Amino acid sequence: MSTKDLTAVRRGVGIRPKTSARSAINITKKVVTGFLYAIGIIFLLLVFLVPVYWMVLTAVESANQVVQNPPLFWVSAPQWDNFVKAFESIDFWHYTKNSLIVTFSVMILQFITVIPAAYAFARYRFKGKKILFSITLLTMMLPAQLTFLPVYLMFARLKLINNIMTLILPFGASGFGIFMLRQSFMQIPEEILEAARLDKASEFTIIRRIMLPMALPTIAMLALFTFITTWNDYYWPLVMTTTDEVQTLPVGITGLQNIEVGITQHYVMAGNILMILPVVIVFLIAQKQIIKAFTYTGEK
Amino acid sequence: MSSIILQNIDKAYGKNAPVIENLNLEIKDKSFTVLLGPSGCGKSTILRMIAGLEAQTSGTILFDDEDMTNVPPENRDIAFVFQNYALYPTMTVRGNIEFGLKNRKIPKAEIAARVEEVCSLLDISEYLNRKPQNLSGGQRQRVALARAMVKKPDIFLMDEPLSNLDAKLRNQIRTDLIALHKRLNTTFVYVTHDQVEAMSMATDIVLLNKGKVMQMSSPAEMYKQPRNVFSAKFIGTPAMNVISSGKSNISVPQGCAYVGFRPENVMLEKKNNDDFCISCDVASTEMLGAETVIKALSGDEIIFMRAFTSACRPEGRQNFYVERANLCYFNEQEERIYE
Numbered sequence: 001m002s003t004k005d006l007t008a009v010r011r012g013v014g015i016r017p018k019t020s021a022r023s024a025i026n027i028t029k030k031v032v033t034g035f036l037y038a039i040g041i042i043f044l045l046l047v048f049l050v051p052v053y054w055m056v057l058t059a060v061e062s063a064n065q066v067v068q069n070p071p072l073f074w075v076s077a078p079q080w081d082n083f084v085k086a087f088e089s090i091d092f093w094h095y096t097k098n099s100l101i102v103t104f105s106v107m108i109l110q111f112i113t114v115i116p117a118a119y120a121f122a123r124y125r126f127k128g129k130k131i132l133f134s135i136t137l138l139t140m141m142l143p144a145q146l147t148f149l150p151v152y153l154m155f156a157r158l159k160l161i162n163n164i165m166t167l168i169l170p171f172g173a174s175g176f177g178i179f180m181l182r183q184s185f186m187q188i189p190e191e192i193l194e195a196a197r198l199d200k201a202s203e204f205t206i207i208r209r210i211m212l213p214m215a216l217p218t219i220a221m222l223a224l225f226t227f228i229t230t231w232n233d234y235y236w237p238l239v240m241t242t243t244d245e246v247q248t249l250p251v252g253i254t255g256l257q258n259i260e261v262g263i264t265q266h267y268v269m270a271g272n273i274l275m276i277l278p279v280v281i282v283f284l285i286a287q288k289q290i291i292k293a294f295t296y297t298g299e300k
Numbered sequence: 301m302s303s304i305i306l307q308n309i310d311k312a313y314g315k316n317a318p319v320i321e322n323l324n325l326e327i328k329d330k331s332f333t334v335l336l337g338p339s340g341c342g343k344s345t346i347l348r349m350i351a352g353l354e355a356q357t358s359g360t361i362l363f364d365d366e367d368m369t370n371v372p373p374e375n376r377d378i379a380f381v382f383q384n385y386a387l388y389p390t391m392t393v394r395g396n397i398e399f400g401l402k403n404r405k406i407p408k409a410e411i412a413a414r415v416e417e418v419c420s421l422l423d424i425s426e427y428l429n430r431k432p433q434n435l436s437g438g439q440r441q442r443v444a445l446a447r448a449m450v451k452k453p454d455i456f457l458m459d460e461p462l463s464n465l466d467a468k469l470r471n472q473i474r475t476d477l478i479a480l481h482k483r484l485n486t487t488f489v490y491v492t493h494d495q496v497e498a499m500s501m502a503t504d505i506v507l508l509n510k511g512k513v514m515q516m517s518s519p520a521e522m523y524k525q526p527r528n529v530f531s532a533k534f535i536g537t538p539a540m541n542v543i544s545s546g547k548s549n550i551s552v553p554q555g556c557a558y559v560g561f562r563p564e565n566v567m568l569e570k571k572n573n574d575d576f577c578i579s580c581d582v583a584s585t586e587m588l589g590a591e592t593v594i595k596a597l598s599g600d601e602i603i604f605m606r607a608f609t610s611a612c613r614p615e616g617r618q619n620f621y622v623e624r625a626n627l628c629y630f631n632e633q634e635e636r637i638y639e
């Protein structure tokens with residue numbers, strides 16, 4: 001084989017006869033794969049969007065429409081009042097306040113624990129580093145259900161059940177966060193840190209002025225991830241809290257089930273939409289940073 | 301004011317075999333010293349030890365008479381220019397240049413003045429507010445130089461700073477660096493594997509091979525008086541012809557094993573009766589504009605000739621002549637010997 005043929009093969013092109021029949025086949029092939037691709041995407045969209053659509057639809061239906069059989073796929077006169085009703089029937093502000101306190105406390109705590117841990121794992125050599133890091137990774141693999149009971153018992157003994165601390169403390173560190181941020185720190189070229197050292201930057205300055213800004217996309221992604229999971233978490237607050245006082249929005253919204261005798265799904269759905277609205281807004285704001293976090297490869 | 305003296309330096313990475321063994325070197329104050337050698341010979345390692353970024357396994361490094369062993373890199377009054385520039389990607393050009401000065405708590409007004417000065421010198425004032433990723437390679441290179449210069453260090457250490465640039469830009473910055481060295485009047489230590497770069501910029505060349513100094517001299521001397529076969533074959537394009545002396549038609553000094561001569565000293569006609577002569581077959585002729593490079597084979601040895609006229613187009617079997625004065629003799633150990 002000549003070198004030209006070799007390069008052609010290497011490029012995966014092969015040596016293609018230039019007959020029109022062959023290219024017709026190629027075009028058909030392209031159309032078919034394109035078609036299958038489109039179907040795949042549409043299917044995925046349906047899987048993800050139908051539930052959302054269903055939620056929105058239900059939220060603006062009347063009680064009768066909710067239980068109508070066959071179900072409706074469109075309502076011509078949406079009942080926007082459902083939102084008002086949902087908002088006024090429970091102490092929305094109170095639950096929102098609790099949710100905000102819990103979510104931001106968790107985020108701040110995670111910053112405090114994750115950044116130094118990730119930095120140490122990325123840049124220091126110390127005894128037991130491997131084992132500690134393995135344990136950190138292990139926490140990512142353990143299903144949450146496994147830790148529920150021991151943690152519950154522990155808090156019970158500390159008399160912390162139905163205390164807002166139970167919603168914050170267990171999430172104050174994150175194995176996933178440590179892992180991701182460590183990777184991101186390790187990607188920073190050694191020369192940049194050496195240059196900073198020669199520029200007489202203290203270790204703290206190096207972290208603050210160089211490493212954190214360079215890892216910012218990852219940090220933003222982690223913050224968003226924590227925000228969403230904490231804000232939406234339902235099961236943990238449900239188990240750990242018993243009174244309105246410390247309950248968060250997801251738990252509070254279940255209260256909408258009982259505001260009327262009979263059908264209340266539409267109110268619950270309206271409440272859900274109000275609850276996820278901040279998440280959607282934050283996501284839209286941070287979208288660019290998240291995409292960057294997954295494509296960032298450091299400066300050459 | 302700093303000369304750099306390396307005494308009995310050994311260096312091994314971890315438990316690996318030593319990279320450098322018993323290195324002794326003096327880099328003169330205000331010199332433009334180039335560490336030259338093939339890839340992997342330990343140039344960067346030496347430079348990084350001078351900077352303090354890498355600790356020597358044993359031996360002493362002195363700046364003038366001051367032992368640097370326990371002085372951390374940031375206190376050594378040096379500036380380091382990295383091969384890939386190592387600019388801070390999240391800071392602007394100005395931020396990059398100022399960073400070292402701010403950390404040294406230099407007054408604002410002076411920082412501004414110094415930044416102004418280096419930027420106009422290196423012609424980068426236009427880009428001060430851009431991020432490094434929005435600059436071309438040559439511009440980044442200048443920023444890296446500016447960041448080093450602004451500190452006004454005693455010693456500039458540069459590790460292949462031009463290797464990422466295209467040939468034209470390289471030539472230009474080479475000229476700039478020579479001018480810069482004259483102007484700053486400080487010690488430059490420059491690492492490269494490109495002998496042309498070394499020849500054109502250096503006041504002193506340290507030629508290294510496998511962690512050992514093969515020769516240390518001025519570029520002119522390095523070219524004219526190679527001290528061993530390695531030097532002879534490393535410098536020059538094409539390099540010196542070194543052939544085994546068995547083929548010689550003339551008497552060679554006692555113990556001589558190899559004869560060397562520069563391609564430009566090859567003649568097609570005999571000049572003196574005792575000229576060295578070798579017969580070979582011309583394999584190819586390359587016209588390079590001002591000069592012509594002729595490649596010829598004598599047995600299994602390749603011989604290059606450089607002629608400075610385009611009329612020179614030898615073909616077939618030819619006798620190559622070299623004047624005795626232009627020959628270098630080497631012994632079995634590939635060391636230079638004299639008549």
Ligand SMILES: Nc1ncnc2c1ncn2[C@@H]1O[C@H](COP(=O)(O)OP(=O)(O)OP(=O)(O)O)[C@@H](O)[C@H]1O
Nearest residue numbers: 313316319337338339340341342343344345346493
């Ligand atoms: N951090 C390290 N750990 C282990 N070995 C290393 C390390 N850095 C360099 N070496 C080894 O030391 C030797 C010299 O390396 P060095 O980087 O000094 O070479 P160099 O002359 O700068 O080469 P180049 O021109 O390719 O940059 C090489 O064999 C290299 O493999």
Ligand SMILES: [Mg+2]
Nearest residue numbers: 343344345459
């Ligand atoms: Mg190197």
